Amino acid sequence: MKLKEIAHSRTGDKGNISNISLIAYKEEDYQLLLEKVTPERVKEWFKDIVKGEVKRYELPNLGALNFVMDKALGGGVTRSLAIDKHGKSLSSALLEMEI
């Protein structure tokens, strides 16, 4: 199953750092996200794109995780050579991950 079946997501940017939320549609699926979507797996999934550390923050009250990915935006929003300089579309990529 793809993450998209149980969660939704939005990406934000600050300089060369990208943050991706991962929010369970149903409260009971939060535990599954917690177990399956480790920062190590997220770093591996984005290995072509993210050159720095991936940190995971937990928001159990909201059934959500926040992944903060360093050196993720091609040198920063202004000087990135990517077509999507802000990395806005990275949320959709995270939801493609199989669990």
Add this chain to the structure above:
Amino acid sequence: MKTIRIGSGAGYAGDRIEPAVELMEKGNLDYIAFECLAERTIAIAQEEKLKNPEKGYNNLLENRMEKVLPLCSEKHIKIITNMGAANPYAAVRAIKRIAEEKGVRGLKIAAVLGDDIFDSIDKYMNYNILELGEKLKTLEGKIVSANAYLGVDGIVEALRNGADIIVTGRVADPALFLAPIIYEFGWDINDYNLIGKGIMTGHLLECAAQVCGGYFADPGYKDVPDTWNVGFPIAEVSENGDVVITKVEDTGGLVSTATCKEQIIYEIHDPSAYITPDGIADFTKITMEQVGKDRVLIKGATGREKTETLKVSVGYMDCFIGEGEISYGGSGAYERAKLAGEIVKKRLDYIDADIEELRIDYIGLNSLYKDYISDSMVNDRTQLGEVRLRVSGRTKDRKNAELIANEVEALYTNGPSGGGGAMKSVKQIGSIASIFVPRSDIKIEVLYEEV
């Protein structure tokens, strides 16, 4: 318990005006805030101000004010905005002019100054740059702007002095919303658990439609009614800091716990330490409850004491980016696009172009996620019906950036067969470096005009 109603009239510099007008007409608002300043916007505005000392504010300011000034006056809705960009006092004079032309009277308009520290930038040359890990002096000669992120102080002072419209330069986005809450409820600015709740409300509103079903729809998974007409949000804020997020009835979009969750986590890093000039908010204990159609009750944010320093965005002239694109279709589209990409790369080597970094993408295949993720989604590259080659490169000067763009265009007559729709561009890139300066270095001043 006393409540106030604050609307959000813009989520970025170029945002739509109709939803803001609708909000002022039908939202029963006390305040509306327009957030119009991205990280880089001030550097660009500073250039405009250098050319013309009466410019350097948001270029939609006149357009917006013509539409909203009559409503501000008739309905007694106070307006707070960072549309002043590099020149808040010129923006105030422009608003005064428009009010006079439209016969709107009885308004006090305030400019909050003090964020612009460009004139004293020399004394910070030994400060460390957050993004680069180097001293600021490595950018000497390239710096074009320096603006501190201000908190609520100037805005609250203007409200206490009876201002109806308040125009700022760089302030932290949530402060545009936190300021009227502090003023209306007489909150103690050292009561950080309350301040944390106000920051939460500001953060939920600062991107306008993004909390009301904008930037949310995903057909079949997250359906949004009438997305074309998505409304802008209203916060009903209680004296204890609890807030209901809602929108004007009959507008498109939706306000649900899901839309609010996406927005509260948007652009934050550690949710227990969301740092703003007015305090450090902690979002980890927030709870959300759907309490009606398009009504979500949010509470539970806390806070901690503000930091001793303020963040300063330093704008500098960084580099150039040259770009070109061309499309290929039909059988073999990918193979021809790939050949085209190889040709451009060889040519740039051959003519000895000086390029810091070069990137080659195939739009429709891997331009967003590169190969590892893209290959998990596309079964067979050779079956794609069309592929668009994109080449972009970063250079120190314009001349070398032009070489990149021109080599892509030259694929028309020199490259693989059937290439079409070539486009090229060369841009000078201004970037942002952040430093942290002592609060005591920043002197806030509020100037007023009346009509």
